[in-house]
Structures are given as C-alpha cells and as structure tokens.
Amino acid sequence: MIDRHIGFVHALRETGLPVSLAEGLDAAHALRHIDLADRRTLREAYAATLVKRPQHREGFDVLFDLWFPSTTQGPPKHRDDDPEDLRSELAELLRGDPAAPEFSAFAQAMVERFGRVQAGPGRQSWFSYPVIRALSPQTLIAGLLGERGGLPEKLARRRVTTNIAAFEAEVAADVRRRIAEEQGRERITRSAVRPPIDRRDFLRVTKAELAEMRREIHPLARRLATRLSMKHKKGDRGRLDFRRTVRASLQSGGVPLITHLKPRRPHKPELVVLTDASDSVAGFAQFTLLLTFALREQFTKVRAFAFVDTVDEITKYFAPGADVLDAITRMTTEADISRFGRTDYGHVLKTFEERHASVLTPKTSLLILGDARSNYQPPNTETLKRLTEKVRHAYWLNPEPRNQWDTGDSVASGYAAVIPMHECRNVHQLAAFIEDVV
Amino acid sequence: MTWFASPSEAVTRLRQTGYLSDDAIATSVFLAGVLQKPLLAEGPAGVGKTQLAKAIAEATGSDLVRLQCYEGLDEARALYEWNYKKQLLRIQADDDAWDDIFAEEFLLERPLLKAIRSDRPTVLLIDETDKADVEVEGLLLEILSDFQVTIPELGTITAARRPFVVLTSNATRELSEALKRRCLYLHLDYPTPERERDIVLAQVPGIAETVAEQLARTAATLRALELKKSPSIAETVDWAHTLLALGREVLDERTVAETLGVVLKHHSDQQRAAKELGLR
Structure with a gap:
C-alpha cells in the first residue's frame, strides 16, 4: 500500500498537481482511518487531502482510476449479442441513472467486445473510438426523447446527452485501464491527463472547451476585479x-x-482594445473581448475595435446586460471588419489611425490582440509606433507560443520592437497579465 | 472526542438534520473529524456550504461559533479586544490599578478565542474566508495549525478541546497556499439532478415527487446554459416553495415562464433561458 501511495503521489506531481510533502503525509494519515476496500471513500479521502483546486480534479480522477482500478466486478461477462440488442440495452441504460453499477459494467463489457484493435503485427491495443462507432449512442437520442417539442423535450435531451457523455467517459476510463494493465501505468500517465482548463491553449481549444472557458469568465473577472481593487487599497x-x-x-x-x-x-484607465477577429485566432479574441467587457467595472471606459483587413468599432454590441453569444454573432455579421477576409495588419493600422485616432488620449491604455500574421503584407510598423506614442500604455497580446513568433508570415518581433508584446496562450497567462499590468 | 465514527455514519447523522450529503461530503467531514484538521469548503454561492457547518453542529450536538468575514476584518473583531472603557474607569477609580487592568475581566472574547476556550464541543464556522483581507489568513494560520492563541499580556492559550473548523469560500479570490495546505479541501458544486430532487423533497414537505424531479431537471438544464449566474440549490428550493404556494401540479412552459424570476435574477439570463427553453 505504501508503495502504491507513493507512486500515486509521484504521478500526480508529474502531471502538474502541486502535492506538498505535508499533504502526502495527511493523505497517508487519512488512509489509516478509512476502510481501504471502499473505493469511493478512498477516492474522496485522497481528493480531500491532495486536490486543493477544482481545476485539478479531472486529472486526479483519471490517475486515481489508473492507480486504484476497480476490481470488484470480476472479469466482465463476455457479450456476443447482436449489436442491435446491445444498442437497445444501451438506450435503456441511458434513460436511467449513470451512477448505477450496471452502467459502468455495461461500458466495460462493450470495451471488451469492440475496443480491441490490432495495432501492428502481433500487437494489439485498446481504443474507445471503435466502441463508440459500433454503438453510436448519438443516433439513439431521437428515439429516447419521447415527447416532442417544448420543455419536456429540452429536459429529456439534456438528460440523455449528459448520460451519453458519462458513458463515453466510462468507456475511455476502461480503455485507459486496459492499456495500463498491458503496458504499465507509467507509460500512460502523461498522455492520459489533459492540462487543467486554465492552462489549455487558446488556439487549440475545441468548441466544448471554449464554452467551458466562457463559463469561467464571470468568476474570473470577479476574481481579478477583487484582486485589483485590493491592490489599489493596499497601495500608498x-x-x-x-x-x-x-x-x-x-x-x-x-x-x-x-x-x-x-x-x-x-486610477481607472480608459481602455481601447483592438482585436483580430479572423478565424485563426477566433477563440482567443472572443474570450479576451468577453473578459474585457466583464472587467468593465475596473475601467472607466472601454472601447473595442475588431479587424480582419479593415477595422470597425464593436463596443455597441457588448452593451451591459447583452447576451454574450448574440453579441459575437452580431459583431461578425454586422460590423464592417472584413473586405477580402485575409488579415492585413498594415492596412488595419493605417485605417485605424485615419478613422479612429481620436479615441487615443494620454489617459488611454491600448491593447492589441492578435497573432501578428499579416499574410506577407507590409506591416506598417511606423504607424503603430505613432499610435503607441499617443497613449499612456500600449500592450500586444499574442496567443501563439513564443517560439513560433517570426515563423512563416508572422512579423511579431517587428512589432515587438515598438510595443511590448506578451505571450498569452491560456487563461492563466491572461489573468497573470491583467494582474501585473492593470 | 470523535465526531463521526465512519463516513457512512456521517451520512446518516447529517441526514437526520435534513442535510443530504454525498461521498465527497461524508468522507471529508469524517476525515476532518478524525484528523482534527480544518475543512475548507469552496464552491459557488448557494450550494449549502454554510448549511453544512450548521448541520455538523446539529448532528454532533455542539455549539456553533460563527465568524463572518468581510473586507477590513481585523484581530480586534476576530480574536479578542481589551475593553478599554472598563480599563479607563478602573484606573480613574483606583490609582494603583495599573497592574491589574490586563486581566480576564477586561478581555472581550471574539469568535476565534471563544471557540478555542470553549470546553464544550464546538463547531467553528469561518464564513466567506475569501472576503477577508490577506492578513487575516496569516492570523488564521497559527490558530488552525496549533489551535492556540498568544495574547501578550496573558500568555498563550491552548484549546482545551479542539473545535471542528469549517471554512467556506466562494473563490472570489484564491486563498493562499499556506492556508490550503493546512486544510482538507471539499469542492461543493451544483448537485446531480437525482440528489437535487432528494434535497427539494427533504426541504419542501408537501411537494409532489414528479414536480421535484422536473424542477431538478430544469435547474440542471438552466445551469448548462451560459448564464451570468446559474441557479443555486437554495433558489431551486425557493422555486419549489413558489410552485407549492401557487398550487401548480406540473412544471409546464407557462409555469416556468411565470416563475422564472425566482431562479434567474438577471434580465439577460431570463431572456436567454426563455429563448433556449422555447418558452415564448
């Protein structure tokens, strides 16, 4: 048990969970008081003593399943039924409670049946994709909804989709368990755990992750606002x-x-945000814009401009109380930000200076958000220099990792010579930037 | 003393007070008792963090001492203060009294000191720890790790009986690593529809089970939307009370549209919910 405990704590540290020595000891103390055979209590005992941030819980659960796999069910029953029968059995389970033991037992049996794939001559491995393909739970939704239209359908849909997600998670967990059994736990530890949501790259997030990040915005803005106002209070x-x-x-x-x-x-700065709204940085721009507007109480005035190859003001779409998703849709359809649809920083800076130079005053902070990829058009660095001289502070946030700056059509260091440019790849870096600078 | 004999006993005894727990809650409450460590409960507003502390106090028959944190909370409000008015009067009354004005009778006990000196079993609830300034965390560190307080004029006071400490936080700011390290951590989130249904049934006697089920499912659906403020458990319970008062037997579109204000308190949230749920 001691070895396993130490191995588990090491694995947690390896995947980026900060577990101190004292916390490891606490967990060991806790183990003396609980019934070790009760896996759910064991999991919660470890979680209570080691995981002190909700973002880390997901990774913790993955590792816990690898280190303390459930053995209670015995070898899963071998199932040779017709796939159609299995599908109707799954449909029945999706109607019920995903916490029921039959639910995970069924998922394990399905991995046993469909998950084995020849990964090379004489070698086999486990994958969740063939399991999901064979059962295709998504196509079961229509049959499960029952009553059509209105509120009952919405509620049923929500319930079924959550249960499908739970089923897919069970399958993925069982696949990981089998791989770990055959190839050793250490091998899979690193690849199995995704970084917590605030460390995930803006440029590589999936749609679901972006929605998850957006949900974080208001708590994040509130947190930043409290911290900023405390800083003000504590100052001279x-x-x-x-x-x-x-x-x-x-x-x-x-x-x-x-x-x-x-x-x-x-000191409440006025803020002018100039954001790249082209597809390559869409997720980043959306997120940052929303955060800026959520932080409005920190700034006396926020004005936002968006651009692809020409620039337009978008402040009005983000009026207080407006729905954020609507605002983004309206911004992309109504605002005049795109002529040919290829980013052109040089032209944008020129147009901005011609049309909107009056918004920049010695009290303003200018924030530019973009990847500085200008499709080989002239960068117009001189204009940017003139713009930065007009304002109190100017910053550029670049969602690309620093080592990709200046590759291809990026002119990052050209601009970085006239304006301080910060790497801002994830929520964590963004929060750190706002806290340090504002 | 032992607070709870096992996690399952914690479930039963909390349930008797009307608090429905789950694995995570029961295990961490049990461990906080046996390891004599403070329990830090963090989560969104209205998921029953404060209620948990009250339920523990009730289940174990202990006193509840509550310290509500706010910006500007200081030692004098949290720990102890000398009753200077009484001290001044004593000096004026008796010129030789300079030596005995720092005695027990001039000490004003504040919640932290009260919890430590109490000889009855005590649950100390430090509510909304994130609202207090960072300095207060420093003050808490000594108390939470050694359960002792040093008063320069009187010496060190050690807890006669360690209180059961529950800290709550809404995560408006990140608490310091040092504080988190000394605590057991419990993240309380919105419950599963099944658990929420049971909570509604337990809290609102007289509500039909089908309505409770529908309420819980609707609340879960609302929380999945991107809202400014998701409905809390407390608000779902209020919703159930509202339906009961209106005498509605089913939760249909019309009822939801009429009573949406009970759970959603932002105009944009209401509009969004109305659109997504197809209420209008």
Whole structure:
C-alpha cells in the first residue's frame, strides 16, 4: 500500500498537481482511518487531502482510476449479442441513472467486445473510438426523447446527452485501464491527463472547451476585479482622514495615537482594445473581448475595435446586460471588419489611425490582440509606433507560443520592437497579465 | 472526542438534520473529524456550504461559533479586544490599578478565542474566508495549525478541546497556499439532478415527487446554459416553495415562464433561458 501511495503521489506531481510533502503525509494519515476496500471513500479521502483546486480534479480522477482500478466486478461477462440488442440495452441504460453499477459494467463489457484493435503485427491495443462507432449512442437520442417539442423535450435531451457523455467517459476510463494493465501505468500517465482548463491553449481549444472557458469568465473577472481593487487599497495612502482619526482618538482618551489616511483615488484607465477577429485566432479574441467587457467595472471606459483587413468599432454590441453569444454573432455579421477576409495588419493600422485616432488620449491604455500574421503584407510598423506614442500604455497580446513568433508570415518581433508584446496562450497567462499590468 | 465514527455514519447523522450529503461530503467531514484538521469548503454561492457547518453542529450536538468575514476584518473583531472603557474607569477609580487592568475581566472574547476556550464541543464556522483581507489568513494560520492563541499580556492559550473548523469560500479570490495546505479541501458544486430532487423533497414537505424531479431537471438544464449566474440549490428550493404556494401540479412552459424570476435574477439570463427553453 505504501508503495502504491507513493507512486500515486509521484504521478500526480508529474502531471502538474502541486502535492506538498505535508499533504502526502495527511493523505497517508487519512488512509489509516478509512476502510481501504471502499473505493469511493478512498477516492474522496485522497481528493480531500491532495486536490486543493477544482481545476485539478479531472486529472486526479483519471490517475486515481489508473492507480486504484476497480476490481470488484470480476472479469466482465463476455457479450456476443447482436449489436442491435446491445444498442437497445444501451438506450435503456441511458434513460436511467449513470451512477448505477450496471452502467459502468455495461461500458466495460462493450470495451471488451469492440475496443480491441490490432495495432501492428502481433500487437494489439485498446481504443474507445471503435466502441463508440459500433454503438453510436448519438443516433439513439431521437428515439429516447419521447415527447416532442417544448420543455419536456429540452429536459429529456439534456438528460440523455449528459448520460451519453458519462458513458463515453466510462468507456475511455476502461480503455485507459486496459492499456495500463498491458503496458504499465507509467507509460500512460502523461498522455492520459489533459492540462487543467486554465492552462489549455487558446488556439487549440475545441468548441466544448471554449464554452467551458466562457463559463469561467464571470468568476474570473470577479476574481481579478477583487484582486485589483485590493491592490489599489493596499497601495500608498493619501491625505490624512481627519474625521476617522478623531473618531479613533476617542478610544485612547482623545489622544490621536493612530492616524487614519484617506485611500488614494484608484486610477481607472480608459481602455481601447483592438482585436483580430479572423478565424485563426477566433477563440482567443472572443474570450479576451468577453473578459474585457466583464472587467468593465475596473475601467472607466472601454472601447473595442475588431479587424480582419479593415477595422470597425464593436463596443455597441457588448452593451451591459447583452447576451454574450448574440453579441459575437452580431459583431461578425454586422460590423464592417472584413473586405477580402485575409488579415492585413498594415492596412488595419493605417485605417485605424485615419478613422479612429481620436479615441487615443494620454489617459488611454491600448491593447492589441492578435497573432501578428499579416499574410506577407507590409506591416506598417511606423504607424503603430505613432499610435503607441499617443497613449499612456500600449500592450500586444499574442496567443501563439513564443517560439513560433517570426515563423512563416508572422512579423511579431517587428512589432515587438515598438510595443511590448506578451505571450498569452491560456487563461492563466491572461489573468497573470491583467494582474501585473492593470 | 470523535465526531463521526465512519463516513457512512456521517451520512446518516447529517441526514437526520435534513442535510443530504454525498461521498465527497461524508468522507471529508469524517476525515476532518478524525484528523482534527480544518475543512475548507469552496464552491459557488448557494450550494449549502454554510448549511453544512450548521448541520455538523446539529448532528454532533455542539455549539456553533460563527465568524463572518468581510473586507477590513481585523484581530480586534476576530480574536479578542481589551475593553478599554472598563480599563479607563478602573484606573480613574483606583490609582494603583495599573497592574491589574490586563486581566480576564477586561478581555472581550471574539469568535476565534471563544471557540478555542470553549470546553464544550464546538463547531467553528469561518464564513466567506475569501472576503477577508490577506492578513487575516496569516492570523488564521497559527490558530488552525496549533489551535492556540498568544495574547501578550496573558500568555498563550491552548484549546482545551479542539473545535471542528469549517471554512467556506466562494473563490472570489484564491486563498493562499499556506492556508490550503493546512486544510482538507471539499469542492461543493451544483448537485446531480437525482440528489437535487432528494434535497427539494427533504426541504419542501408537501411537494409532489414528479414536480421535484422536473424542477431538478430544469435547474440542471438552466445551469448548462451560459448564464451570468446559474441557479443555486437554495433558489431551486425557493422555486419549489413558489410552485407549492401557487398550487401548480406540473412544471409546464407557462409555469416556468411565470416563475422564472425566482431562479434567474438577471434580465439577460431570463431572456436567454426563455429563448433556449422555447418558452415564448
């Protein structure tokens, strides 16, 4: 047990979960008090002592399943039934509770039946794709919905899709378990665990992940706003607050022992955001724009401009209370941001200077979001230089990893010479940037 | 003392107070008891974090001492303060009293000190820890790891009986690593529809099981939309009360449209929900 415990803690650290020595010891202490045969309690005991951030829970669960695989069910029954029968059995399960033991037993039996694939001569491996293809749960949805139209259908659809996701997760977990059994746990540890959501690359996220990130926006904005306002409060204090000092002196018999100072008025910058809305950086731009608008209480004024090869103001689409997804759709259809649909930074900067230069004042901070890939058009660095000289601060956030700057049609370092350019690949880096800079 | 004998006993005893737990809650509550470590419960507003502490106190028959955190909370409000008015009066009354004004009778107990000095079993609830300033976390560190407080004039006071400490946080800011390391961590999230149905049934006597089921499913569907503020468990329970008061037997489109304000408190959220659920 000790070896397994230590191996598990090491694997967690290897995948980026910060587990301190003291926390490892806590977990070991906890193990003395619980029934080790009860796998669910064991999992929660480890989670309570080791996982201190909700983003890390997903990776933890994957590793836990590898290190402490369930053995209670015994060898899964061999199933030779006709695939159609299996499909109707699956349909029945999808109607029920995904936490039921039959649910995972069925998933394991299906991996046994369909998941084996010849990976080379004399070698076999396990995959979840053939299992999902053979049963194609998505095509079962229509039959499962029952009542058509309106609220009941929405509710049924939601229930079935969640259960399908649960089924796919069970299949994936069982596939990982089998691979680990045959090839050793260490081999699969690294590849099995995805980085937590705030460390995933903007440019490589899937649609579902983007939705998940968007859901993080309001909590993130709130968190950043609190931290920023705390920073302001803690900074240098300003003039003497006479009233509070006299009030406080009453405690010491009228002698002002403790002086109170008025907090300095927080500096609220005006923000001008210029964002690349072309497809190559769409996910990043969407996310950053939303965050900027969610942070509005930190800025007195936010004005946003979007561009592909020409530039237009998009502030009005993000009015307070507006629905974010609608705003994005309206922005892409209504705003005049694209002529030929190929990004052209040089032309954009020129148009921006001609039409909207008046928004830049010595009180503004200018934020440019984009990958600096200009399709081999002239970069117009001089214009950017003039723009940055007009404003208080100017920053460029680039969603590409630093080592890809200047490759292909990227002119990143050309621009970086006149404006500080930051790598901003994931939510974590973005939050760090806002906190350091604003 | 032992707080709970096993995770399953924690489930039963919490259930008797009307609090429905799951594996994660029961195991971490049990472990916090046996390891004598504070329990940090984090999660969105209205998922029953504060309620958990109250349920633990009720289930174990202990006193509940609550420290509500807010911006600007300091030692004098959290730990102890000298009653300077009384001290001044004593000095004025008796010129030789300079030495005995720092005695027990001039000490004002605040929640943390009260929880530590209590000789009855006590549950100490430190609510909304993330709202307090970072300095307060430093103050908590000594108390939570050694369960002792140092008062310069009186010396160190060690807990006669370690309290069961529950900290809650809405994660408006990340708590410090040092604090998290000393705690057991429990992430409370929105429940599964099955568990939420049971909660509604337990909290709202008289509601039909089918309605509770529909409510729980609708709430889960609403949470899947990208809303500014997802409905909390407390709001689902309010919703159930509303339906009961209106005497509705089924949750159909019309009823949802009429009562949506109970669960969604932003205009844009209501519009979005109406659109996605096809209410209009």
